[in-house]
Amino acid sequence: MRPTSFAGVALFASGAFAQYYQRLGGCPSLGCVFPPDQADFLPGQHFDIRLEVHSPVNGSEAREGVPDSNFKFTIGKKGQAGIAVTEFFDVEEAELENWSFSWYEDLFAEDAGTPSLVNVTSKAYRRVALYEPGEYEAILTYYGEEQTVANWLVRDIPKKRRAKNVVLFVGDGMTTNMITAARLIAHKSINGKYQTTMQLDKFPVLGHQMTHSMDSFITDSANSATALYGGHKTTVNALGVYVDSSEDPFDDPKFELIPEIFRRQHPNAGIGIVSTAFLADATPGALTAHTSDRGEYDHVIGTFLEGLTDYEWTKFDGPDVLFGAGAENFITSEDAPRDYYQLFSEKGYTLSLNKTALDAASNEERALGLFSVSNLPTWLDRNVYQHNLKELGNDPSGSGADALDLPGLKDMTVKAIDILDTRRRDEGWFLMAEAASIDKQMHTLDYDRSLGELLELDDTVKATIQRLEELGVLEDTLILVTADHGHGFDVTGAVDTVYLEEQEDDRDKRRAIGIYENSGLSQYTVGGANALKYSEGVHFPARWDPRYALHAGTVAFPDHRENYKVHKDGPRTPAEAGGDKTYYASYKDAVSGFLINGTLAPDASQGVHSLTDVPVFAQGPCQELFGGVYNSNDIFFKIAECLGLSEAKGGSHEGEEGHCPPKH
Ligand SMILES: *[C@@H]1O[C@H](CO)[C@@H](O)[C@H](O)[C@H]1NC(C)=O
Ligand SMILES: *[C@@H]1O[C@H](CO)[C@@H](O)[C@H](O)[C@H]1NC(C)=O
Ligand SMILES: *[C@@H]1O[C@H](CO)[C@@H](O)[C@H](O)[C@H]1NC(C)=O
Ligand SMILES: *[C@@H]1O[C@H](CO)[C@@H](O)[C@H](O)[C@H]1NC(C)=O
Ligand SMILES: *[C@@H]1O[C@H](CO)[C@@H](O)[C@H](O)[C@H]1NC(C)=O
Numbered sequence: 001m002r003p004t005s006f007a008g009v010a011l012f013a014s015g016a017f018a019q020y021y022q023r024l025g026g027c028p029s030l031g032c033v034f035p036p037d038q039a040d041f042l043p044g045q046h047f048d049i050r051l052e053v054h055s056p057v058n059g060s061e062a063r064e065g066v067p068d069s070n071f072k073f074t075i076g077k078k079g080q081a082g083i084a085v086t087e088f089f090d091v092e093e094a095e096l097e098n099w100s101f102s103w104y105e106d107l108f109a110e111d112a113g114t115p116s117l118v119n120v121t122s123k124a125y126r127r128v129a130l131y132e133p134g135e136y137e138a139i140l141t142y143y144g145e146e147q148t149v150a151n152w153l154v155r156d157i158p159k160k161r162r163a164k165n166v167v168l169f170v171g172d173g174m175t176t177n178m179i180t181a182a183r184l185i186a187h188k189s190i191n192g193k194y195q196t197t198m199q200l201d202k203f204p205v206l207g208h209q210m211t212h213s214m215d216s217f218i219t220d221s222a223n224s225a226t227a228l229y230g231g232h233k234t235t236v237n238a239l240g241v242y243v244d245s246s247e248d249p250f251d252d253p254k255f256e257l258i259p260e261i262f263r264r265q266h267p268n269a270g271i272g273i274v275s276t277a278f279l280a281d282a283t284p285g286a287l288t289a290h291t292s293d294r295g296e297y298d299h300v301i302g303t304f305l306e307g308l309t310d311y312e313w314t315k316f317d318g319p320d321v322l323f324g325a326g327a328e329n330f331i332t333s334e335d336a337p338r339d340y341y342q343l344f345s346e347k348g349y350t351l352s353l354n355k356t357a358l359d360a361a362s363n364e365e366r367a368l369g370l371f372s373v374s375n376l377p378t379w380l381d382r383n384v385y386q387h388n389l390k391e392l393g394n395d396p397s398g399s400g401a402d403a404l405d406l407p408g409l410k411d412m413t414v415k416a417i418d419i420l421d422t423r424r425r426d427e428g429w430f431l432m433a434e435a436a437s438i439d440k441q442m443h444t445l446d447y448d449r450s451l452g453e454l455l456e457l458d459d460t461v462k463a464t465i466q467r468l469e470e471l472g473v474l475e476d477t478l479i480l481v482t483a484d485h486g487h488g489f490d491v492t493g494a495v496d497t498v499y500l501e502e503q504e505d506d507r508d509k510r511r512a513i514g515i516y517e518n519s520g521l522s523q524y525t526v527g528g529a530n531a532l533k534y535s536e537g538v539h540f541p542a543r544w545d546p547r548y549a550l551h552a553g554t555v556a557f558p559d560h561r562e563n564y565k566v567h568k569d570g571p572r573t574p575a576e577a578g579g580d581k582t583y584y585a586s587y588k589d590a591v592s593g594f595l596i597n598g599t600l601a602p603d604a605s606q607g608v609h610s611l612t613d614v615p616v617f618a619q620g621p622c623q624e625l626f627g628g629v630y631n632s633n634d635i636f637f638k639i640a641e642c643l644g645l646s647e648a649k650g651g652s653h654e655g656e657e658g659h660c661p662p663k664h
């Protein structure tokens with residue numbers, strides 16, 4: 001059939017609809033309400049309200065540039081007349097704020113350097129809560145008759161606590177495809193049947209979560225972690241807040257997060273945070289931080305230490321356990337004005353700077369463990385190609401020495417459980433443990449290192465179950481393993497790396513790729529002279545450098561070269577900046593390989609996150625809540641339900657000094 005062409009296609013080429021760039025995410029009209037339409041709340045969850053009225057000075061939506069300063073905001077149960085917000089929550093009238101901001105409507109405007117200017121009036125009502133389950137209508141009326149309606153849902157969640165403890169594993173960027181590839185390289189099979197399987201394969205309940213943002217279908221780790229821990233989908237780069245249009249990264253409307261709610265209701269509840277990333281990074285940081293900019297590292301570490309101090313907000317006086325990397329954000333420097341090693345020590349934390357000290361640390365005391373500068377070196381470098389640990393100058397003391405006595409995710413997680421169980425057995429505890437470099441190594445197209453991190457996560461889950469069983473608390477503990485988003489990774493065959501290397505021409509090199517029946521069987525589980533100690537019982541590949549390697553890739557990448565061989569001399573850098581500041585394939589990254597032209601904008605140096613739903617594995621009390629397909633933020637509500645964090649009208653605020661929000 002011939003394609004039909006219509007003169008009328010120009011229909012789609014005009015109009016002011018902005019998708020690529022938005023005036024303000026979550027606010028398609030000129031009146032903005034945060035929390036926005038479709039927001040869900042746990043009964044009793046504290047939150048801020050931010051209202052904005054926009055008056056574009058120019059651009060496609062131009063008005064006079066004088067935003068309404070007499071806007072009205074009412075709230076009511078759906079179907080009933082709303083009342084003024086001040087009366088509804090019994091709070092003071094908020095001060096009128098104003099500012100202006102500018103944004104580009106599209107790439108043409110950006111190229112031309114013509115941003116659209118918007119003047120704003122705004123009010124914020126801080127720290128309110130809704131207790132009664134049901135549907136609410138929050139209505140902003142501005143410019144006389146214009147309205148923005150936000151439909152809010154307070155979920156009807158039973159108050160009955162069913163789990164004492166929760167362990168939430170986040171495999172950052174982990175997809176089902178990656179799990180499948182990790183299984184293939186670490187577990188032997190005979191005639192298509194695995195002889196052993198992963199710990200994840202043994203979970204009784206499997207669900208899928210949709211990771212979309214509030215205002216974009218691809219998320220980052222800040223926004224997605226915020227949905228997991230706070231129940232609200234927000235904007236890329238935001239931690240524990242909706243993003244308003246003001247310049248200040250700390251005045252955005254906040255909502256309460258699991259560690260804050262759990263501690264507010266149970267002052268003796270335990271909180272543990274473990275990550276292989278630098279601890280100021282988004283996935284650990286989202287447990288306590290409230291900022292529209294995930295790059296505010298000092299704010300993140302400050303909230304670990306003492307919660308939020310700028311606003312009247314739920315008090316949070318530090319986790320029981322904080323283990324990970326990123327010592328540079330704890331040591332005094334221009335970017336980190338405070339000496340956090342000293343400040344945490346003064347609060348009674350033990351400080352471990354290496355694995356020996358971690359193992360020896362008291363289980364009775366709160367514990368801070370920083371094991372390197374930047375991210376922790378990967379499992380592959382710590383366990384197989386250890387020469388890569390030299391000359392990194394990454395000792396967490398800041399001495400410039402190499403950090404060589406390094407724990408892994410398993411060591412940190414099991415120690416965290418020992419401390420939480422010792423200190424918080426009565427009230428229970430919540431632990432988040434992140435395998436961060438599944439994502440970080442996917443970004444740099446280093447699939448071997450990424451899969452090594454995934455197998456380390458699986459090994460950690462196995463060790464966690466064993467430890468909980470030894471402590472006699474396995475039955476009381478909900479264990480979840482999920483991701484925050486994916487990457488478009490998959491495996492499509494095998495590559496004869498020897499044949500590839502022997503060919504001169506790039507097109508001839510591609511003949512080394514075997515597909516379908518020529519993909520053969522996994523050569524990573526075969527022992528022999530080069531077999532590693534990880535071959536039996538503990539499931540990692542017996543070798544990482546077989547002649548027939550995985551033909552692996554992602555759907556979006558910068559220019560790079562590929563030879564499909566493990567990078568024995570350290571993590572990959574697939575692309576390097578050229579003189580024009582855009583990125584080109586690094587020749588030395590894969591000397592024997594062939595060139596693959598990028599599919600992303602030329603200024604991309606790395607691969608990116610993708611659309612895919614991600615898996616949720618659950619076992620323990622409430623496991624049945626986690627089957628099926630649901631939204632990322634539903635995980636917050638399911639965990640809150642399991643811990644009994646729902647607060648009925650007139651609920652108690654034990655352990656809180658005054659300032660109970662009024663109840664509705
Ligand atoms: C809009 O904001 C700009 C810049 O902040 C200001 O100069 C201008 O007076 C404002 N326009 C109106 C009509 O208030
Ligand atoms: C903010 O309000 C002040 C006082 O009314 C006014 O002078 C200023 O132009 C306003 N700024 C913006 C950006 O609208
Ligand atoms: C809007 O006004 C600002 C300030 O005068 C100017 O810099 C910008 O180019 C204008 N944008 C458009 C789209 O006209
Ligand atoms: C480990 O840390 C302890 C305590 O800070 C220190 O005494 C010891 O020298 C460190 N060991 C290594 C190998 O760096
Ligand atoms: C890569 O792109 C360049 C143009 O940017 C082109 O000359 C070259 O042939 C392409 N190479 C491959 C392998 O696609």
Ligand SMILES: [Zn+2]
Pocket residue numbers: 173221439440443609
């Ligand atoms: Zn990422």
